[in-house]
Amino acid sequence: MILNRLRLIRRAASAPGCSLCISLSKQLYCSSARRTRVRDALSSLETGSSIRIQGWVRSVRSQKNNLFLHVSDGSSLQPLQVVASSDLNTRELTFGCAVDIIGSLEKSPSKKQSVELQASHVKVIGECNPVDFPFKIKERHSLEYIRQYPHLRCRTNAFSSLLRIRSEATSAIHSYFRDNGFVQIHTPIITSNDCEGAGELFQVEVKNPHFFSVPSYLTVSGQLHLEVMAGAFPAVYTFGPTFRAENSQSRRHLAEFYMVEAEISFTESLEDLLKLMEDLLKTSTEHLLSHCAEDVELFHKYVSPGHRWGCDLQTEHEKFLVKHCGDVPVFVTDYPYDLKPFYARDNQDQPQHTAAAVDLLVPIVGELCGGSLREERPELLKTRLAGAGLEETYAWYLQLREFGSVPHGGFGMGFERYLQCVLGVDNIKDTIPFARSSRSCLL
Amino acid sequence: MILNRLRLIRRAASAPGCSLCISLSKQLYCSSARRTRVRDALSSLETGSSIRIQGWVRSVRSQKNNLFLHVSDGSSLQPLQVVASSDLNTRELTFGCAVDIIGSLEKSPSKKQSVELQASHVKVIGECNPVDFPFKIKERHSLEYIRQYPHLRCRTNAFSSLLRIRSEATSAIHSYFRDNGFVQIHTPIITSNDCEGAGELFQVEVKNPHFFSVPSYLTVSGQLHLEVMAGAFPAVYTFGPTFRAENSQSRRHLAEFYMVEAEISFTESLEDLLKLMEDLLKTSTEHLLSHCAEDVELFHKYVSPGHRWGCDLQTEHEKFLVKHCGDVPVFVTDYPYDLKPFYARDNQDQPQHTAAAVDLLVPIVGELCGGSLREERPELLKTRLAGAGLEETYAWYLQLREFGSVPHGGFGMGFERYLQCVLGVDNIKDTIPFARSSRSCLL
Numbered sequence: 001m002i003l004n005r006l007r008l009i010r011r012a013a014s015a016p017g018c019s020l021c022i023s024l025s026k027q028l029y030c031s032s033a034r035r036t037r038v039r040d041a042l043s044s045l046e047t048g049s050s051i052r053i054q055g056w057v058r059s060v061r062s063q064k065n066n067l068f069l070h071v072s073d074g075s076s077l078q079p080l081q082v083v084a085s086s087d088l089n090t091r092e093l094t095f096g097c098a099v100d101i102i103g104s105l106e107k108s109p110s111k112k113q114s115v116e117l118q119a120s121h122v123k124v125i126g127e128c129n130p131v132d133f134p135f136k137i138k139e140r141h142s143l144e145y146i147r148q149y150p151h152l153r154c155r156t157n158a159f160s161s162l163l164r165i166r167s168e169a170t171s172a173i174h175s176y177f178r179d180n181g182f183v184q185i186h187t188p189i190i191t192s193n194d195c196e197g198a199g200e201l202f203q204v205e206v207k208n209p210h211f212f213s214v215p216s217y218l219t220v221s222g223q224l225h226l227e228v229m230a231g232a233f234p235a236v237y238t239f240g241p242t243f244r245a246e247n248s249q250s251r252r253h254l255a256e257f258y259m260v261e262a263e264i265s266f267t268e269s270l271e272d273l274l275k276l277m278e279d280l281l282k283t284s285t286e287h288l289l290s291h292c293a294e295d296v297e298l299f300h301k302y303v304s305p306g307h308r309w310g311c312d313l314q315t316e317h318e319k320f321l322v323k324h325c326g327d328v329p330v331f332v333t334d335y336p337y338d339l340k341p342f343y344a345r346d347n348q349d350q351p352q353h354t355a356a357a358v359d360l361l362v363p364i365v366g367e368l369c370g371g372s373l374r375e376e377r378p379e380l381l382k383t384r385l386a387g388a389g390l391e392e393t394y395a396w397y398l399q400l401r402e403f404g405s406v407p408h409g410g411f412g413m414g415f416e417r418y419l420q421c422v423l424g425v426d427n428i429k430d431t432i433p434f435a436r437s438s439r440s441c442l443l
Numbered sequence: 444m445i446l447n448r449l450r451l452i453r454r455a456a457s458a459p460g461c462s463l464c465i466s467l468s469k470q471l472y473c474s475s476a477r478r479t480r481v482r483d484a485l486s487s488l489e490t491g492s493s494i495r496i497q498g499w500v501r502s503v504r505s506q507k508n509n510l511f512l513h514v515s516d517g518s519s520l521q522p523l524q525v526v527a528s529s530d531l532n533t534r535e536l537t538f539g540c541a542v543d544i545i546g547s548l549e550k551s552p553s554k555k556q557s558v559e560l561q562a563s564h565v566k567v568i569g570e571c572n573p574v575d576f577p578f579k580i581k582e583r584h585s586l587e588y589i590r591q592y593p594h595l596r597c598r599t600n601a602f603s604s605l606l607r608i609r610s611e612a613t614s615a616i617h618s619y620f621r622d623n624g625f626v627q628i629h630t631p632i633i634t635s636n637d638c639e640g641a642g643e644l645f646q647v648e649v650k651n652p653h654f655f656s657v658p659s660y661l662t663v664s665g666q667l668h669l670e671v672m673a674g675a676f677p678a679v680y681t682f683g684p685t686f687r688a689e690n691s692q693s694r695r696h697l698a699e700f701y702m703v704e705a706e707i708s709f710t711e712s713l714e715d716l717l718k719l720m721e722d723l724l725k726t727s728t729e730h731l732l733s734h735c736a737e738d739v740e741l742f743h744k745y746v747s748p749g750h751r752w753g754c755d756l757q758t759e760h761e762k763f764l765v766k767h768c769g770d771v772p773v774f775v776t777d778y779p780y781d782l783k784p785f786y787a788r789d790n791q792d793q794p795q796h797t798a799a800a801v802d803l804l805v806p807i808v809g810e811l812c813g814g815s816l817r818e819e820r821p822e823l824l825k826t827r828l829a830g831a832g833l834e835e836t837y838a839w840y841l842q843l844r845e846f847g848s849v850p851h852g853g854f855g856m857g858f859e860r861y862l863q864c865v866l867g868v869d870n871i872k873d874t875i876p877f878a879r880s881s882r883s884c885l886l
Contacts, residue, residue: 035709037624037677054709056675056847073708074676075624098847100709126819126848133846151839152846154675163672167627174617181480181518184610188877189632189661189684190645190699192884202633203648204661206688211698212884218632218647225877225886229606232499232597233517234480240683241632245649255654256633265516266478266497266543376569396594396886403576403595404499404541405569434631434668441635441655443668443839 039075044105044115053080053101053117054125056155059137062089069122071099074154077161077294081108084119095137096155098126143303143430150434150442158303161295163433165288166419172287173239173260173415176280182235182262187222189241200245202255218243221412224397226263227343227374230408231400237262239415247438251427252365254416256436263410270356273371273409274331277360280413281329285422296423304424318366329362342384342394345373345409358411362421371411378402482518487548487558496523496544496560497568499598502580505532512565514542517597520604520737524551527562538580539598541569586746586873593877593885601746604738606876608731609862615730616682616703616858619723625678625705630665632684643688645698661686664855667840669706670786670817673851674843680705682858690881694870695808697859699879706853713799716814716852717774720803723856724772728865739866747867761809772805785827785837788816788852801854805864814854821845 036044036051044051055073062068067086070079082101093099103119110116134149135141135156146153153159177184190204192214202218222238229236242259262280264272289296321330334354337346344355357372375381378401385391385398419431429435434443479487479494487494498516505511510529513522525544536542546562553559577592578584578599589596596602620627633647635657645661665681672679685702705723707715732739764773777797780789787798800815818824821844828834828841862874872878877886 039624054677054849074626096847098849125850126844126846128847129845151671151843152674154672155847160675163628163676164626166629170627170629171617171621174614178614181482183517183607184613185606185876186609186613186684186701188699188879188886190686190879190884191886193886200649205646205648206643208688208690211688211690211881212879213882214884216884228594228886229597229876231595232603233606234497241629243633245651245654247651247654256631258629400594401569402572403569404539404571404598406497406541407568433628433672436631436633436655438654439656441633441657441659443631443634443636443671 037075038071038073038078038080041080041105041117042076042078042113042115047105047107047115049105050102051105051117053082053099053103055080055099057093057095057097057099058157060089060093060095062086067093067122069093069099069101071101071117072160074160074164077157077164077298078113081110081113081116082119082122083116084122088119088122090124092124092127093122094128094130096128096130096133096135097124098128099123100125140302143425143427147427147429147435154433158298159430161298162419162423162425162431165292165295165299165423166431166433168292169284169288169415169419169422170239172284172291173280175287176283177235177237177262180235182237183229183233185222185226185229185236185238187219187225187238187240187261189219190216191219191225192216193219193224200247202243202245220244221259222261223263223410223412224343226261226410227397227400227408230263230265230374230410231404231406234266235262235264249438251429252417252420254428254432254435254437257428257432258415259412260415260418261410261412263408265406265408267373267407267409270333270358270373270409273358273373273411274333277331277358277369277371277411277413281418284418288422299423299425304426308424318361322361322363322366327363329360329368331358331360333358335359340372342381342388342390343372343374343397345375346380346384356409360413362417364424365414365417365420367414368417368421369411369413371409373407373409376401376405376407378405480518481514481516481521481523484523484548484560485519485521485556485558490548490550490558492548493545494548494560496525496542496546498523498542500536500538500540500542501600503532503536503538505529510536510565512536512542512544514544514560515603517603517607520600520607520741521556524553524556524559525562525565526559527565531562531565533567535567535570536565537571537573539571539573539576539578540567541571542566543568583745586868586870590870590872590878597876601741602873604741605862605866605868605874608735608738608742608866609874609876611735612727612731612858612862612865613682615727615734616723618730619726620678620680620705623678625680626672626676628665628669628672628679628681630662630668630681630683630704632662633659634662634668635659636662636667643690645686645688663687664702665704666706666853666855667786669704669853670840670843670851673706673708673817673853674847674849677709678705678707692881694872695860695863697871697875697878697880700871700875701858702855703858703861704853704855706851708849708851710816710850710852713776713801713816713852716801716816716854717776720774720801720812720814720854720856724861727861731865742866742868747869751867761804765804765806765809770806772803772811774801774803776801778802783815785824785831785833786815786817786840788818789823789827799852803856805860807867808857808860808863810857811860811864812854812856814852816850816852819844819848819850821848 055071058070069082072079100123102121103117108116335357337353340355360369416431498514501513510527512525515522543566545564546560551559780796783798803812859874
């Protein structure tokens with residue numbers, strides 16, 4: 001029924017000329033030779049077949065009779081070796097240029113690769129002046145150096161690996177939650193909640209200051225919105241951008257970063273949350289290792305080989321705890337009640353008086369996750385809100401407990417810190433496509 | 444190696460007492476009876492087994508000897524019928540309360556459901572005063588009415604269906620791109636780009652006005668950032684929040700909404716984009732129909748039965764086109780060059796002078812997608828930027844063309860409009876968990 005609706009009609013548009021076909025036979029480029037991705041070519045068993053590859057040149061080596069190119073299209077870290085007659089060499093064939101190549105995929109005589117492309121046509125479709133291009137052939141630039149070029153750093157091996165890993169990790173996290181029956185909720189970015197006390201806020205302004213009629217901010221956490229949903233679903237999560245306007249040049253803080261947040265209803269104890277965090281981390285990391293082995297290896301071998309567990313980056317206490325436990329991730333639970341926000345569940349364990357909260361500390365980054373059971377008992381919540389003078393602001397939140405309240409809890413995980421931890425990346429700015437931090441908002 | 448790192452250590456926390464076990468045998472609640480989701484119970488074939496259900500009461504019917512409850516936990520639209528001895532009825536057992544139930548799953552004698560739960564224990568864990576609760580038993584509240592309660596509307600059948608559909612549609616879109624080799628890029632929310640001219644911007648402020656050292660805004664599109672990536676990958680996409688500060692009370696505009704944006708490299712013609720849009724829409728919608736049949740049916744049958752194709756919501760031109768083509772989606776291509784932004788590719792088809800741009804118009808919402816090939820030729824782009832006085836601002840963008848430029852193109856699709864179109868929802872505010880629009884930023 002709906003699929004009928006999707007019968008798409010096309011206005012007859014005048015077919016524009018294919019610029020690629022001007023200098024080469026139309027038949028060759030547009031009909032017979034299907035475009036193949038480098039990743040597929042590398043794993044292809046159909047040697048002898050004619051294929052067409054498009055990508056960027058990673059290296060050029062010219063011998064007497066033969067020209068050797070390494071061509072990458074971003075589908076994999078490993079490039080495809082292209083062999084052509086040296087007649088096909090031109091001035092434009094430089095490191096970084098874009099090429100369109102037709103040839104025959106053959107078994108490679110070298111042990112470095114299983115296949116290579118014996119090219120009959122090599123065409124430069126986008127030139128790249130090697131003098132002006134900030135990355136140089138055969139040089140291994142530092143992450144710090146390439147960070148100066150946010151519009152170009154994806155063209156380096158290291159950062160293109162990072163982006164593939166980040167994409168795969170994102171996918172692994174979504175799959176984990178979906179496979180476990182969580183409903184994904186897009187919690188809002190702009191919010192009128194301001195007093196979780198989680199840090200300095202960004203305010204949202206428009207020319208018309210009364211646009212929203214209330215002061216509005218960029219979210220610091222989707223937790224309270226997820227708690228709304230915990231009153232209607234067994235398990236929900238969100239995975240999106242969150243913000244802190246903190247004036248910090250730290251290697252583990254960003255002004256805009258991604259958080260994975262989950263909330264489960266009908267929890268019995270904090271143990272449910274610990275299990276969920278542990279399972280999420282293990283499942284996602286296993287997925288990442290099996291799907292991005294080559295890219296992850298690049299980081300472990302070349303980009304951050306000096307990074308080992310327990311290195312000197314954390315605050316003293318976190319460092320002590322992680323070290324004390326043998327340089328492995330460690331859960332810390334049951335924090336003093338007064339140190340935790342109004343929503344944390346009272347353990348009612350006088351005289352200690354703790355809240356059912358948990359942090360997960362890991363080597364390299366320190367705090368990776370933080371969570372708690374939430375106070376589901378209306379009377380206790382009401383008293384706490386009143387004590388903090390927040391009764392009116394959070395009247396809506398209290399109502400969640402007055403209508404069919406259930407025991408629930410959740411946690412948040414910093415996604416970039418997760419990547420730092422798994423890859424051993426020193427500076428969090430190197431884990432996100434476009435980093436925003438104090439005094440930096442390029443592009 | 445990494446998995447060893449993930450050996451998580453737990454601080455021994457004192458086990459808190461299980462509040463559920465106070466009034467019932469500990470063995471029953473915590474050991475023998477595993478918690479089952481309603482969705483799983485409904486499709487279970489293991490009748491005769493003892494299960495435990497937790498959820499919210501959707502209806503209460505008391506007869507002489509028996510008490511009949513409908514219990515939903517948000518895992519499915521259909522509730523589970525619970526049959527108990529009328530002795531188990533209590534004052535607290537009302538519409539909207541949260542319950543914890545143990546019983547035996549049995550074949551149902553009624554044709555309305557295949558199984559029912561014969562309960563031995565029924566416990567109210569969260570009360571719900573039916574006088575204060577804004578939703579009433581057996582009443583079908585309008586979407587407009589429930590919209591007044593953003594913190595509670597997920598507890599209605601209609602909105603909980605919407606949220607499950609939205610989650611599934613999100614997942615379908617991610618799967619589509621992943622299956623087709625796209626790398627997901629988290630394009631930034633805060634950006635210093637301001638002049639795409641796509642509409643009124645939100646500005647981001649902090650107490651320290653020099654936080655970023657440049658004026659910064661909430662993104663209106665991730666396109667330019669995706670184009671950065673189109674210089675290193677064959678295909679990329681983003682799916683995240685975008686913003687317009689437009690003072691509109693329209694039924695198809697939000698101040699914060701989600702966009703799916705894709706960019707493909709090495710395109711040959713606009714036809715590549717049309718195919719991609721069509722394939723994405725068909726694949727996602729097929730997935731949605733097969734995975735959320737029950738929830739989608741609720742909308743088609745009850746929530747928006749009056750909505751049919753070609754109804755009177757669009758601007759006159761869009762309406763005419765969609766109607767003219769038989770009330771089906773329609774692509775419109777090759778717009779006048781001067782009407783399109785600087786990045787649109789020049790078709791060089793004087794005297795018409797069009798750009799290689801496309802819009803997809805659909806019934807109910809009008810424009811669903813917009814895309815174009817991008818100007819990849821450095822000289823043409825330079826001339827156009829200079830003409831618009833944007834040469835300096837977009838120096839970085841021009842550099843993308845100066846270093847290994849490739850023909851590429853992409854499109855954006857409004858995700859809430861897609862949901863409006865598929866479900867026939869009149870007001871876009873009813874397609875997003877927490878709607879933000881002019882004069883509305885609740886919670």
